[in-house]
């Protein structure tokens with residue numbers, strides 16, 4: 001049938017408009033494919049890695065050597081000791097582990113398994129220091145050869161200390177070597193490190209048993225190990241964003257398409273009527289005009305899937321290196337490709353179908369006249385509008401007439417606002433807030449965690465240092481845990497402020513951090529029931545104040561009150577905050593780190609993070625651009641005749657623009673303003689959902705900065721699309737009036 | 744009798760108001776003749792055109808074409824009727840913008856069981872040299888000739904024209920009329936031309952005069968002249 005050529009020809013003729021619709025579909029499929037495929041890729045590879053390289057169910061550190069077979073039999077678990085040691089050289093901390101046979105086996109990403117005198121390096125450290133296989137590296141005065149890159153299942157988020165938020169491969173690395181080599185380097189281990197695999201029914205019994213027999217120093221279950229769950233949380237988070245975003249984009253583009261399809265058919269009414277008059281049936285016409293949705297879908301989703309699919313692997317690679325997850329296998333995620341094809345198809349074909357069906361209800365004579373003349377013969381005559389000045393009146397009438405279109409514009413702007421705010425706030429919260437916390441709240445420069453809680457007579461505390469005590473508790477009825485610090489009253493190291501910025505002084509009552517309060521949904525005056533992680537002893541404490549800290553599951557009390565409450569002697573402590581580096585016998589130190597290390601880390605990671613944020617903001621901006629452009633072009637195409645008349649009457653382009661599209665400004669503002677509280681709402685629910693089952697808390701606040709930047713970016717995009725549309729108005733010549741009549 | 748209309752009425756209702764666009768119109772048309780329909784604006788000419796062509800439905804009365812009652816046909820059979828019996832020529836051409844001149848005519852030929860050769864018809868209408876152009880590249884007269892070509896090519900028994908010269912200048916109008924006459928002579932097609940222009944009735948075998956929806960006169964024209972001789 002020769003009439004099959006009509007759709008493609010029409011698309012070519014009005015290329016920019018159809019192109020922008022196709023791009024809308026493409027972005028919808030691309031976003032979905034990009035996120036879904038990369039997440040699936042990361043997920044599957046991670047699951048395989050966890051299973052095949054036996055990720056631990058937990059680890060613990062004891063002061064005495066454990067009777068392995070006794071523990072294994074009693075609790076029916078698998079257990080493996082892992083020798084470990086830490087060295088510092090040139091400011092770089094290396095954590096050295098022996099390579100295990102059963103639990104937490106390294107996956108060799110590059111190179112080969114080390115032999116005697118050889119080592120594996122963690123991927124981030126390897127990359128950050130630009131090592132090559134067979135390079136030499138000196139550890140504690142002994143030379144080793146780098147045999148390759150090793151991924152450890154329990155070190156996927158490679159942070160030095162449990163409380164670190166971001167990895168810092170410049171200054172911290174994990175080294176894997178043969179057990180015999182570790183023994184040669186460090187013959188006398190001070191503590192013993194065990195990984196276990198298997199489900200322990202009563203974890204308290206387990207801990208108690210270990211503690212009473214061999215002295216438990218540290219016990220971390222898999223689900224509370226930040227080196228594992230941070231990554232899992234981020235992957236989970238990314239997955240949670242994927243579906244709503246891609247669904248929303250598809251829905252928005254489909255609604256726009258619905259309107260566009262109608263217009264396309266409406267402007268071609270005379271042609272459809274003519275086809276009918278020639279003897280073509282509804283079925284024939286249907287077959288021809290359904291090609292519009294078909295082409296839009298086909299081109300859009302194929303471009304989108306290709307972009308998304310080829311983008312997904314670098315994207316996954318980027319995330320993988322961010323989380324240091326290995327790639328074990330490749331696969332073709334046909335189910336996601338299928339969804340990315342099917343989802344837009346459903347919406348697009350439905351909207352095309354309804355638009356056409358609407359048309360089929362008319363008689364051929366009505367079709368020949370055009371639906372516009374039947375439905376929109378005149379601008380609505382609503383008395384209310386008559387009180388305004390002529391131009392404003394016309395503008396309001398246009399807004400009213402294209403009500404559905406303005407609504408979609410509003411929804412589109414809301415969505416772009418949310419998307420962009422999400423990106424902006426993520427940056428704000430993670431980078432700025434942490435920096436702020438370390439400037440305002442945590443004022444120490446060095447933190448030392450000691451091996452035991454005693455009075456430490458061997459340490460001479462200067463005035464620039466303060467002792468602290470620390471205990472970890474599980475919160476009853478939740479999976480959350482809290483670290484309660486005992487600190488000096490009027491501490492110079494930890495400053496706590498309330499919501500209004502007023503300083504809170506520590507006392508014998510509990511102060512908790514805001515994200516933690518948010519997570520548990522508790523407030524000042526509420527009580528929480530907590531259980532000592534080591535002894536299992538329970539306490540019920542009243543929350544005295546909530547301190548405005550951006551991150552952390554932290555609680556604070558005055559040191560002496562802390563000691564009394566939790567059964568320590570006066571003067572005992574487990575760690576030191578200090579402004580200056582202090583000399584402590586190495587055997588007393590369990591962990592230590594400096595604030596500048598942390599801040600360098602944050603700055604380094606800011607760059608990585610801003611890439612992800614950039615992707616989101618870019619999608620948001622393109623989306624906004626397309627929506628505004630498509631909708632405005634539509635309005636102009638439909639009103640060519642009126643624009644022609646206004647021009648003929650002598651109105652300037654400016655005034656015409658204001659009359660026909662002035663309402664868009666109002667929709668833009670309404671969309672943006674509605675978008676702000678909605679952003680906060682969606683972000684909070686995302687965050688809560690993402691951290692619900694895990695031991696992590698962080699609060700997201702919209703800053704003036706991010707609101708302003710979002711507004712400016714969206715405004716620029718909005719003005720840009722209007723600028724493009726304006727060129728179209730300029731092109732409408734008064735002769736259009738005549739041309740339209742000939743149609 | 745080729746076309747037979749019996750008390751055909753078309754009623755438009757707008758709220759309480761009722762317009763009888765056609766009011767009990769009856770007439771008979773013979774095969775192979777040329778008819779004109781005249782009458783003042785709003786008298787129901789286009790309405791008659793639509794109903795005769797199966798583009799719209801009458802509320803009352805019956806129309807037979809070739810002994811088939813088109814007033815009782817369903818949508819699908821009406822489409823068949825339009826396809827097999829009728830060619831339309833509209834005042835504002837109604838060509839399909841996405842198709843070239845050739846394709847516009849081909850789109851019509853493709854529906855017919857015994858179409859004429861597209862290029863032959865294009866030559867006959869003197870638009871062969873424009874065959875690969877799009878409608879918006881043509882003048883009004885050229886577009887109307889393509890529209891006639893489109894109506895003629897499927898070799899229908901009835902061609903309905905609603906003010907075919909309404910938008911054209913004198914020369915172009917005369918050419919269009921001559922071509923319609925050629926078609927009538929060559930293929931024996933029955934042609935019904937709606938017009939404001941009384942002069943055109945002189946080339947017809949008979950003229951129907953409408954006023955306020957009623958057929959007030961049906962006059963045979965014994966002194967029929969050729970299109971060439973028509974002047975105004």
Ligand SMILES: Nc1ncnc2c1ncn2[C@@H]1O[C@H](COP(=O)(O)OP(=O)(O)OP(=O)(O)O)[C@@H](O)[C@H]1O
Nearest residue numbers: 755762763764782783784785786787788789790791
């Ligand atoms: N869709 C409609 N709804 C209501 N009334 C209609 C409609 N179409 C036509 N009419 C009315 O029917 C009557 C006949 O209209 P018609 O178009 O047949 O006139 P006409 O003779 O073709 O006039 P003209 O020479 O101006 O084209 C008119 O009074 C017109 O107002």
Ligand SMILES: [Mg+2]
Nearest residue numbers: 788789790905
């Ligand atoms: Mg008329």
